């Protein structure tokens with residue numbers, strides 16, 4: 001909810017314009033934009049001739065029925081949404097979303113042919129082992145709910161690093177993510193599991209993480225299309 005509808009339109013236009021100068025970037029990096037629900041269909045239309053995927057910031061876990069006010073994953077798929085973000089720290093904190101809700105939403109995304117993008121992360125800054133333990137239950141719940149052969153994106157976002165001045169330390173992030181990759185529920189999957197880092201991520205970060213991370217999940221520091229594009233170039237050249 002940082003952007004107005006007009007700003008979302010302008011943002012996507014500017015980004016598409018920047019990318020048209022070096023379309024080969026999209027051969028090497030998968031890019032997605034996750035706007036609010038209201039602008040989602042117009043963003044899908046704006047991105048139609050590009051390889052950039054559109055995602056939704058949340059969806060309900062049932063496909064249809066008497067759930068007034070909720071957003072159907074089936075309808076999202078129908079209008080061209082390709083990714084469902086779920087379990088964001090703000091959804092968990094403000095709206096009481098549980099691991100069980102996240103698992104049901106991940107299943108709904110997969111059932112409707114979309115990629116679940118599952119936000120995980122520990123609430124307080126501390127040791128790697130404690131962070132991994134907190135993430136473990138978040139990851140296990142979701143992996144138990146989605147078919148083994150579907151793609152899953154995990155967005156590792158330490159809650160304390162969201163909305164901060166700086167991201168979590170690179171060594172810390174790489175160590176937490178290394179241990180998340182070794183969890184049984186991740187190891188035994190046949191589908192692709194990608195792990196991104198989010199939480200005050202921006203230009204200059206991926207270089208420090210590239211040994212251990214598959215990508216970045218940008219918030220505020222991607223709100224300027226030029227900064228987003230710069231980060232993309234860094235990831236492509238890494």
Ligand SMILES: O=C(CO)COP(=O)(O)O
Pocket residue numbers: 088157161162163164198199200201217218219220221
């Ligand atoms: O929550 C985030 C992305 O989902 C991260 O937000 P910031 O990068 O603005 O901290």
